Every structure is written in C-alpha cells, then in structure tokens.
Amino acid sequence: MVIEGFTALYIFMLAAVAGYEVISKVPVILHTPLMSGSNFVHGIVVVGAIIALAGAHTLAEQIIGFVGVFMAAGNAAGGYVATDRMLEMFKSKDSK
Amino acid sequence: MSTFIQLTYFVAAVLFILGLKAMSSPTTARKGMVWAGIGMIAATIVAFIPSTATYAWQGDHVATNIGLAAAAVVIGSIIAWGLAKKVEMTDMPQMVALYNGLGGGAAACIAAIALLQGHAANYVQQSMAVLGALIGAVALSGSLIAWGKLDGKIKKSWQFSWIQLVNGLIFLGALALGAYLTSTIDLSGTHAVGQDTITLIVVFFAIALLFGVTLAMPIGGADMPVIISLFNALTGLAVGLEGFVLGNPAMMIAGIVVGSAGTLLTKLMADAMNRKISAILFKKFGGGGAGGDDSVEGSMKETDANDTAINMAYADRVIVVPGYGMAVAQAQHKVWELTELLMDRDVDVRFAIHPVAGRMPGHMNVLLAEAGVPYDIIEDLEDINPEFATTDVVLVIGANDVVNPVARTNPDSPIYGMPILDADKAKNVVVVKRGKGAGFSGIENHLFYADNTRMLYGDAQKAIGEVIAGLKAL
Numbered sequence: 001m002v003i004e005g006f007t008a009l010y011i012f013m014l015a016a017v018a019g020y021e022v023i024s025k026v027p028v029i030l031h032t033p034l035m036s037g038s039n040f041v042h043g044i045v046v047v048g049a050i051i052a053l054a055g056a057h058t059l060a061e062q063i064i065g066f067v068g069v070f071m072a073a074g075n076a077a078g079g080y081v082a083t084d085r086m087l088e089m090f091k092s093k094d095s096k
Numbered sequence: 097m098s099t100f101i102q103l104t105y106f107v108a109a110v111l112f113i114l115g116l117k118a119m120s121s122p123t124t125a126r127k128g129m130v131w132a133g134i135g136m137i138a139a140t141i142v143a144f145i146p147s148t149a150t151y152a153w154q155g156d157h158v159a160t161n162i163g164l165a166a167a168a169v170v171i172g173s174i175i176a177w178g179l180a181k182k183v184e185m186t187d188m189p190q191m192v193a194l195y196n197g198l199g200g201g202a203a204a205c206i207a208a209i210a211l212l213q214g215h216a217a218n219y220v221q222q223s224m225a226v227l228g229a230l231i232g233a234v235a236l237s238g239s240l241i242a243w244g245k246l247d248g249k250i251k252k253s254w255q256f257s258w259i260q261l262v263n264g265l266i267f268l269g270a271l272a273l274g275a276y277l278t279s280t281i282d283l284s285g286t287h288a289v290g291q292d293t294i295t296l297i298v299v300f301f302a303i304a305l306l307f308g309v310t311l312a313m314p315i316g317g318a319d320m321p322v323i324i325s326l327f328n329a330l331t332g333l334a335v336g337l338e339g340f341v342l343g344n345p346a347m348m349i350a351g352i353v354v355g356s357a358g359t360l361l362t363k364l365m366a367d368a369m370n371r372k373i374s375a376i377l378f379k380k381f382g383g384g385g386a387g388g389d390d391s392v393e394g395s396m397k398e399t400d401a402n403d404t405a406i407n408m409a410y411a412d413r414v415i416v417v418p419g420y421g422m423a424v425a426q427a428q429h430k431v432w433e434l435t436e437l438l439m440d441r442d443v444d445v446r447f448a449i450h451p452v453a454g455r456m457p458g459h460m461n462v463l464l465a466e467a468g469v470p471y472d473i474i475e476d477l478e479d480i481n482p483e484f485a486t487t488d489v490v491l492v493i494g495a496n497d498v499v500n501p502v503a504r505t506n507p508d509s510p511i512y513g514m515p516i517l518d519a520d521k522a523k524n525v526v527v528v529k530r531g532k533g534a535g536f537s538g539i540e541n542h543l544f545y546a547d548n549t550r551m552l553y554g555d556a557q558k559a560i561g562e563v564i565a566g567l568k569a570l
Contacts, residue, residue: 023116032189032459035325041332042331043195043199045202046169050150052210068209077180
C-alpha cells in the first residue's frame with residue numbers, strides 16, 4: 001500500500017496528538033511501567049522487519065533482514081514481559 | 097485478503113492507543129497491556145500472509161525468507177522472553193534500554209534493506225528512509241551504551257571539553273551524507289543501486305552508530321533515565337518513519353504515538369529534575385569543575401544500628417526516603433519489614449519518593465510495590481515536603497542528590513534549582529550509605545554534614561537488617 005505524502009502527514013499529526021494526550025495525565029508511579037509499555041508498542045517494528053525480510057533479494061539483505069526480525073521480536077517479547085512484571089506488582093495492591 | 101490484513105492493522109493500532117491509555121491508571125494498566133499484546137500478536141501473524149498490504153509472493157527467495165522470518169521471530173521472542181523473566185526487578189531499567197535498542201536496530205535494518213534495494217519511489221520516501229535509518233541506528237548504539245552503563249559494564253563517562261564539538265561534526269557528517277543519499281536516488285524505475293552508493297550506505301550507518309555512542313557516552317548519573325526515555329521516543333519515531341517507507345499504517349501510528357508520548361515523558365522527567373533536555377545532552381554534569389564552591393562545614397557523624405532503632409521506635413513520625421542504594425542492595429523487603437515493626441509501635445511511617453529517585457521515574461514505586469508497601473503511605477515530593485519539619489526521623493536509604501540542600505542554596509551547583517526532598521528540615525536524619533564517597537553526580541551532599549544528620553554506613557540490606565534486630569531486641 002502506498003500512502004501519499006499528505007495522508008502520511010495527517011496520520012503522523014493525529015498519532016502525535018494521540019500519544020501526547022494518552023500520556024499527559026499519568027501519575028508518577030506509572031512512569032516506568034508506561035515507558036516500558038511504550039517500548040513494547042514500538043515492537044510493532046517486527047511487522048515491518050518481516051515484510052522487509054520477505055522482499056530480500058541478496059544474501060546481505062537476507063542477513064540484515066534476519067537480524068532485524070530477530071531484534072524486533074526481542075523488542076516486542078522482552079518489552080511485554082518487562083512491563084507485565086512491573087504491572088503485576090501493582091495488581092496485588094489493588095486486590096487488597 | 098488485503099482488506100482483512102488492513103483491518104487487522106487498524107484494530108492493532110486502536111488496541112495500542114487504548115492499551116497505552118489504560119496504562120495511565122494503576123487499576124486498568126494490566127488490562128491495557130493485554131490489549132496491546134493481542135494487537136501485537138495479531139499484527140505479527142498477518143504480516144506473514146502475502147498480499148498487497150505486506151509482500152508479494154514472487155521471486156526465488158520468498159519461501160526461504162519467510163522461513164527465516166518465522167525462525168527469527170521465534171528465537172528472538174524466546175530469548176528476550178526468558179531474559180525478561182529472569183532479570184531482577186532492580187535491573188529492569190537497563191533491560192528496557194536494551195529492548196529499546198533492539199527496536200531501533202530493527203528500524204535501522206528495515207531502512208538498510210530499503211536503501212540497498214533502491215526501494216524509494218520519490219524523494220520524500222527516500223528522505224524518510226534515511227532519517228529513520230539515522231534515528232534508528234542512534235537509538236540502537238545509544239541504548240546499548242545506556243544499558244552498559246546502568247549494568248555497570250561501562251564505568252567511564254566521557255567528559256572532554258571538545259566532545260560536543262565532535263558530536264556536532266559527526267551529526268553534520270551524517271546529515272550531509274543522508275542528504276546526498278537522498279538526492280542521488282534513481283527515479284527511472286529501475287531502482288538500481290551502484291557499488292559506490294552501497295559503500296556510502298555502509299559509511300552512513302557506521303557514522304550514525306558512532307553518533308549514538310558519542311551522544312550517550314558523556315551522559316552519566318541521574319541523567320540516565322531521561323536519556324533512555326529519549327532513545328525510547330527516538331525508536332518510536334524511527335519505527336513510524338519506516339512504517340511510511342513500507343506503507344504500513346500500523347507501524348506509522350504505533351511508532352509516532354510512542355515517539356510523541358515518549359517525548360512528553362522525557363520532558364516530564366527532565367522537568368522533575370529542573371533540567372533542560374538540551375542541557376542534559378550538550379552540557380557536562382558533575383565530575384568537578386562545574387561545582388563552584390564545594391566546601392562543606394562540619395563533619396560526618398557516624399551512628400550505629402541500635403541507636404537508629406531506638407531513635408525510630410520512640411518517634412511519632414518517620415519518613416523513609418529510598419534511593420538507588422536501596423535498589424542495588426535489594427533492601428526493599430527489609431525496609432517494609434522495618435516499617436511494619438514501626439507501625440506496630442504506632443509510629444506514623446511514610447515513604448517520600450522523589451520523581452527521579454533511582455534510575456527511572458517510578459523506579460522506587462515499583463520496588464516498594466514489589467515488597468508489599470501499600471500505596472497510601474507512599475507520597476510524592478509536593479505532598480510530603482511540608483511534612484518534614486514536623487517529622488522526628490528521616491531515614492535516607494541510598495539516596496543522595498535528591499536530598500542535597502545545595503540544590504536550594506548554592507546557585508553555582510550543577511543541581512541548583514532541582515526540586516529536592518527537604519529531609520534536612522526534620523529533627524533527625526539518618527543516612528544509610530555504603531561509603532563516604534560523593535553521590536552519582538559527584539557533588540558533595542551538605543545534608544550529610546548537617547548537625548542533625550547521622551550516618552549509618554553499610555550495605556542497605558545489611559544495615560536495615562541490623563536496625564530490625566535492634567528494634568526486636570527493645
């Protein structure tokens with residue numbers, strides 16, 4: 001799918017506003033989990049890495065693509081577990 | 097098929113935003129993370145399906161490539177999953193730095209393939225690919241340095257007076273090369289990339305990686321969390337830009353949301369330290385020279401665990417100020433045990449959390465939550481500061497700069513103007529500290545020399561354990 005320049009600009013602008021709004025009322029105690037959570041969300045790069053690797057033609061591109069998918073998967077999986085472990089601690093307090 | 101895939105991406109993007117929103121409250125945070133996780137799994141699965149929204153099933157290598165991709169997803173996930181499960185809570189900040197670096201590296205890899213293939217159809221796409229490559233590579237090497245520093249693998253901070261000049265030159269070099277790579281793309285449709293261009297692309301990535309290193313190396317101490325947050329935002333931005341290059345809206349939205357949220361979070365952290373982001377990046381911090389008149393009057397007075405125990409047992413109000421020292425020593429459980437003992441004696445105990453205590457905002461809250469300390473006795477800086485004057489004993493555990501009164505009194509100090517916890521206003525202050533050295537920033541702490549301050553030397557876990565023993569013996 002090709003996204004035209006101005007459509008992209010609108011997407012970027014609205015996404016930036018959404019990101020700003022989402023985080024603006026966060027209590028300090030959730031700053032670290034939230035940073036970790038947003039770290040997980042940019043793990044979506046795994047999708048792009050898979051697509052890029054799929055279209056690789058040369059050995060060099062395949063190696064770069066493989067490393068890219070590997071790193072992206074690490075970002076997503078590690079980011080999820082790290083965040084979940086942080087939030088787990090808060091959960092036990094709520095149920096009290 | 098393409099419609100189904102696009103719909104999945106759309107749902108994933110919605111889930112990410114709702115998930116992050118839910119994470120702004122402790123009660124819904126875990127649910128939000130699960131939503132985001134579902135979005136991630138769904139988006140990853142549909143990425144394997146060939147279509148106009150993903151990749152074309154043509155050419156010799158596609159089957160091999162998809163196999164490689166599946167293997168990389170599985171191996172990468174399992175390793176990262178295992179590491180994240182195993183790591184101590186105190187080491188979490190550097191793990192976040194590490195995973196963030198991986199994301200930046202992945203964005204840089206996508207950009208590298210796009211550049212090597214001459215993928216771009218126009219100058220806008222090419223410049224986005226180049227920009228994403230630069231930012232992603234900087235986030236990768238910078239985050240790895242941050243990880244190394246927090247993990248104690250890298251002890252040095254480069255503090256040369258000319259480092260900023262070097263940084264500036266490297267940055268300009270990367271920009272110039274990036275601009276050249278953008279201006280020379282082949283728009284004839286053949287997407288040919290010559291050998292010279294490939295060499296230039298390699299040099300470009302080398303410079304970008306080097307820039308991340310020279311950017312992160314001079315930064316140390318209390319500024320580290322801000323930098324990790326900044327790299328987190330940069331990775332998001334790089335992912336968003338590469339999403340544009342690939343025409344993938346899920347990546348664009350998720351990446352830019354993180355880029356924007358991360359930038360705001362970085363600013364919130366910097367504000368909490370009364371520091372400007374530019375000052376953190378481009379000025380020296382601590383390490384002598386900048387400190388001005390650092391002479392201290394008085395001397396440090398030592399105390400022992402029994403004295404401390406008695407002091408607190410007969411106090412009406414105690415405030416605990418935890419810092420990185422508590423995290424390093426894994427003392428949070430002991431601290432909670434001590435608190436419970438004091439509460440049994442009807443002592444009013446509360447915790448004062450400085451916004452940047454530890455290595456990340458909220459770091460202390462996470463550790464205290466782990467130990468079982470209830471929310472309602474944990475207070476923020478603004479709420480607790482007026483209370484110090486009526487407090488009998490303040491127990492500072494491995495915190496330093498966040499209670500240093502020079503931030504209020506000495507305009508020449510590098511931390512001047514940073515809001516601090518007014519521990520010095522309490523009747524008695526007991527500082528649990530490993531040794532006599534200055535804090536992470538290298539600034540002498542005048543609180544330690546004050547008349548109402550006593551030093552309890554030793555590893556926080558051991559020292560608090562001794563205080564507990566003292567309390568039980570009473």
